[in-house]
Amino acid sequence: MAQPFTLAHIGYMLDGLLWTVILSALAFALGGVAAFGVMLLRISRFRAVRLGAFVVVQIIQGIPLLVILFAVYFGLGIFGIQVPPLAAAGIAMMIYSAAFLAEIWRGCVEAVPRTQFEAAECLALTRWEALTKVILPQALRLATPPTVGFMVQVVKSTSLASVVGFVELTRAAQIINNSTFQPFLVFGIAGALYFAVCWPLSAWSRVLERKLHVGRH
C-alpha cells in the first residue's frame, strides 16, 4: 500500500534539484558556446552562410525539445554507444538552447547602432576587432536581461530529461508519487522547488531590464 510521505522523500527531491541545477548549468554553458558560433554565422558577410544558419535555427526551433531529446538518445544509441542519460539530455539541451540564444544575441548585436560599425571601419579596425572591441561590449549590455530570462526557460526544460530516465527533480517527484500516491503534495513541492530556482532569475532579469532603460527615458 501507499507509503507515508516523510522527510527522507524531501531529501530525495533536493538531490534531484541538485541534478536539475547541474544539467541546467551544463546546458547553458555548452549552449552558450555553440550559440556564439551560430550567432557569428548569422551575422556573416556571406549571404549563403547567413541563410544556412537561419535555416538550421528555424528547423531546430520548429521541433519540440522532447523530440530532439528522443532523437539524440536513440540516435547516439545506434552507434552502439550506451549513452548515459545525462549526456543525451545535455546534448539535446545544448542544441535547443544554442538555437534560441543565437537568435536572442543576434538581435542584440543588430540593435547596436549601425554608425558604430561604420565608425569602427573608419578607424581601420578589422572586422574581428570591430566586433570584439566595439560591438560586442555594447551588445552585451543589451543581451544580459533576455539571456537571464532564457535561463529560466532552460531550467524548466530540464524537466523533460526525466523521460529518458535521468533522475532530476521531476523524475524524483514521479518516483516518490508512485510509492506514496499523494500527487498534490509531491508535485506541489516539486513545483515550489522549481519556483525557488526560477523566480529569482526572472526577478533579476526584470531588474536588469529596468536598469537598461533608465538612461533612455
Next chain:
Amino acid sequence: MKYKFDFGALVEYWPQLLDGALVTLEMTAISTVSGLAFGTLVAIGRRSHNRALSRLCGAYVETVRNTPFLIQLFFIYFGLASAGLRLPVFVAAVIAMVFNVAAYTAEIVRAGMDATPRGQLEAADSLGMSTPQIYWHIVLRPALERVYPALTAQYILMMLATSVTSQISVEELTGIANNVQSNTFRSFETFIVVAVIYLVLTLILKLAFWLLGLALFTRRRRLGTSL
C-alpha cells in the same frame, strides 16, 4: 558506421502518425482559443484597481511562468485523479495547456495594453465613452494588434509543447511515435520522421497565423503602418 537506415518499416504506420498530428492540431486549436480568452481576462484583472484581484492574477502568472509545464501537467492529471475526479487524458491535457498558455498570454496582452498612449484614453473619456467601450475600442483591440506577432510565436511554442502531454499517454504525435518505435524498433528513424512532421506543422501554423493577421487587422493592410 554500420547502421542501415530503414524508413520502409514506418510506411504502414503513416496513417497513425497523421492521426497523431491531427490530435496535436486539435489540442493546439482548443488551447489557443480558450487560452486567449482566459489570458485576456487575467490581463484585465491584473490591471484592475482592485488590489486583491490584481495580486491574485499576478501570483497566477508568476507561478505558471516559473514552473515547468510537465510538473503542471502531473499536478493537474494525477492530482485530480487522487481527488476522485478521473478525467480522460485528452481533457486533462487540454486543461493543463489552457492553464499554462493563459499565463503567458496574460503577460503579453498586458504589455500591449500598457502601451496604450494616455492621450487616446483622455480623448475617449472626453468623447463620453463608457469604461467598457474604452476597454474594447481603445485598449484591447489595438493591444491585440500590437502584440499579435508575440502572441502567435507563443502559440507555436505551445503547439510544440503538446508533445509533453505524451507523458500522460495522450495519443498525439509524440505519443503515437512512442508506440510506433516500440513496435518497429526503428527509434531513430521514427523520431526523424516525427521531427519533420512537427516542422511542417510549425510552417503551416506560421502561414495560417500570417493569413489570419491579414484578415483581422484591416487597418494595417490599408494604411501599412504599425500601431
